[in-house]
Amino acid sequence: MTGGNKSGTDIGDGHIGLAVTIIALIVIAIASGPQWALIVAGCFTAWFVLALIVIHIRGGRGGEALGRAYVATFWWGDYINP
Template structure:
């Protein structure tokens, strides 16, 4: 079993990778197709992040801890690939 700090670090690394994938995909689609389509790619992730931030706020997390938890919850899906 991993230590909580180690698990959190691994999840954060996966979240960084996923957000990079989303940024590259948005920029690529924006350059090849249309900037509006790029917004349609990145927009749902931004909305999901802000929903996660509101949920963590209701769970009495504050500051960077809330931001980190919402960020990981939004972008950790690359661990499944």
């Protein structure tokens, strides 16, 4: 991301990161129980809220702020997508 603008690939990478996170949460819930899946989901939620607060403080508003926080939370999907 350059200049504060998100490109289509950034959002696409975020979607991949979210999908992998959901699959991992299902695996965690099956293997270790739902309480651990809720803890991990809570950590991702806290990271998203923290990113949203920081972006809001720095001047991001509305849908742009949500998109930037989404990409900031799930950006690592870029490493899965070749």
